[in-house]
Amino acid sequence: MSSFKRIGFIVLDSVGIGEAPDAANFGDTGSHTLGHILERVPGLKLPNLQQLGLANIAPLPPLEPVSAPTGYYGKMQEVSVGKDTMTGHWELMGLKIEVPFNTYFDGFPAELIEKFEAATGRKVIGNKPASGTEILVEYGEEQMKTGAWIVYTSADSVFQLAAHEDIIPLEELYSACKIARELTMAPEFSVGRVIARPYVGEPGNFVRTPNRHDYAVKPPEPTVMNALEDIGKDVIAVGKINDIFTGEGVTATYPTKSNEHGIQITIDELRKPFDGFLFTNLVDFDSLYGHRRDPEGYGRALEVFDQALPELLATLGEDDLLIISADHGNDPVHAGTDHTREYVPLLVYSPRFKTPGSLGIRQTFSDVAATIADNFGAKAPQYGTSFLSELQ
Ligand SMILES: O=P(O)(O)O[C@H]1O[C@H](CO)[C@@H](O)[C@H]1O
Ligand SMILES: [Mn+2]
Ligand SMILES: [Mn+2]
Numbered sequence: 001m002s003s004f005k006r007i008g009f010i011v012l013d014s015v016g017i018g019e020a021p022d023a024a025n026f027g028d029t030g031s032h033t034l035g036h037i038l039e040r041v042p043g044l045k046l047p048n049l050q051q052l053g054l055a056n057i058a059p060l061p062p063l064e065p066v067s068a069p070t071g072y073y074g075k076m077q078e079v080s081v082g083k084d085t086m087t088g089h090w091e092l093m094g095l096k097i098e099v100p101f102n103t104y105f106d107g108f109p110a111e112l113i114e115k116f117e118a119a120t121g122r123k124v125i126g127n128k129p130a131s132g133t134e135i136l137v138e139y140g141e142e143q144m145k146t147g148a149w150i151v152y153t154s155a156d157s158v159f160q161l162a163a164h165e166d167i168i169p170l171e172e173l174y175s176a177c178k179i180a181r182e183l184t185m186a187p188e189f190s191v192g193r194v195i196a197r198p199y200v201g202e203p204g205n206f207v208r209t210p211n212r213h214d215y216a217v218k219p220p221e222p223t224v225m226n227a228l229e230d231i232g233k234d235v236i237a238v239g240k241i242n243d244i245f246t247g248e249g250v251t252a253t254y255p256t257k258s259n260e261h262g263i264q265i266t267i268d269e270l271r272k273p274f275d276g277f278l279f280t281n282l283v284d285f286d287s288l289y290g291h292r293r294d295p296e297g298y299g300r301a302l303e304v305f306d307q308a309l310p311e312l313l314a315t316l317g318e319d320d321l322l323i324i325s326a327d328h329g330n331d332p333v334h335a336g337t338d339h340t341r342e343y344v345p346l347l348v349y350s351p352r353f354k355t356p357g358s359l360g361i362r363q364t365f366s367d368v369a370a371t372i373a374d375n376f377g378a379k380a381p382q383y384g385t386s387f388l389s390e391l392q
Pocket of ligand 3: 085286287291339
C-alpha cells in the first residue's frame with residue numbers, strides 16, 4: 001500500500017489482551033485485562049472497538065467477533081525484559097530493553113535515602129512498595145504533622161514522592177524530584193522513573209491532584225521518533241509521551257489532565273494539518289483503574305473511549321492511518337496492584353482500507369516502529385517487522 005501522509009498512534013495505557021507466553025516469569029499467569037473486565041462488568045458495550053476488530057483478536061466474551069471488521073487486527077508480544085510504561089513505549093518505538101531497571105521490593109537502600117534527606121533537608125517516611133492511594137492513608141497525616149517526604153515504590157522501577165500541596169509547595173516537590181532523579185541515575189541505583197505525586201485534603205479524605213510529574217531517563221538509543229525528526233517530520237506528543245521519551249524526537253507536546261482531555265486534544269490535532277506522526281497516551285486506564293483494581297471504573301473508561309471513536313475516526317482522510325495499541329497489561333482482577341505481562345491489542349484503521357483482516361501475532365511491539373519508519377522512509381529501527389505491505 002502506498003504510504004500515508006499522517007500516522008496517529010494511541011496507546012490505551014495498560015489495556016492488555018491476555019497473558020503473554022512468558023507471563024509466568026512475571027507472576028502473571030492467567031492475567032487478561034480486557035477479558036476479565038468484560039467478564040466482571042455485565043452489559044459493557046464497546047461497539048466501535050468491536051467493529052474495528054477488537055473481539056476478532058482473541059475471544060472476549062460476551063463480545064462477539066464481527067464478520068467484516070473495518071480495521072486490521074492482531075496482537076503483539078513484548079520482547080523487552082520489563083512490563084513498565086517506559087519499556088513498553090520504548091519497544092513500541094523500536095528499542096529492545098535487555099537490562100531491566102532495578103526494582104526495590106524492600107524499599108530503597110539507606111545510603112540513597114540518607115543522601116536524599118541531606119540534599120532536600122526533609123526526612124523520609126514510608127520507603128516501601130505500596131499503592132499510591134493506600135500510602136496516603138497510612139502516612140498522609142504524619143506528613144502533615146512532620147513535613148517529611150513520603151517515598152514509595154512498586155513492582156515498577158519507580159521512586160515516587162508524595163507531598164501534600166499545602167505542606168510542601170509544588171515547586172519544592174518538583175525540585176526534590178530533580179534531586180532524586182540525579183541521585184537515582186547512578187548505575188548502582190538505576191531507577192527508571194521518579195514521579196512527583198502531589199495530593200490535597202484532610203486525613204481520611206486525601207485526593208491526588210493532576211499536578212503529577214514524571215522524570216524518566218532518556219531512552220538508551222534513538223527511537224523511530226528521532227528518525228522522523230531527523231527527516232523533518234512533525235512528531236506531536238499528547239499526554240505522558242513527552243515525559244516517557246524525555247522529549248527525544250518530540251517536536252510538539254500537549255500534556256493532558258485526563259483521558260477525555262487526551263482524546264479531545266487528539267481529535268483537535270488530527271483536525272489540523274500536520275506532516276508526520278501524532279502519538280497519544282491515555283493513562284487513566286492504568287493509573288485510575290488498573291492499579292486501583294477497579295474493573296467497573298476501567299470498563300466505563302473503555303466505554304468513554306469507544307464512544308469517542310466515531311468522532312476520532314471521522315478526522316481521518318484517505319491519507320491517514322490510525323494505530324491503537326497498549327504498553328502492557330494491568331489486569332484489575334489479578335493479585336496485587338501492579339502491571340501484568342500480557343499481549344497488547346493491535347488495531348489499525350484507514351478510510352482507505354478495502355478488505356482489512358488479521359495481522360496475526362506480532363513477535364515484538366517494535367513492529368509499530370518498523371511500520372512507521374517504512375511508511376515515512378525514515379531510518380528503520382534495529383528491531384521490528386513492518387506490516388505496511390500487509391495493508392490493502
Ligand atoms: O499506585 P500508584 O501511585 O498509582 O502508582 C502506580 O503508578 C506508577 C507509575 O505508573 C506505578 O509504578 C504504580 O506504582
Ligand atoms: Mn503504562
Ligand atoms: Mn502503571
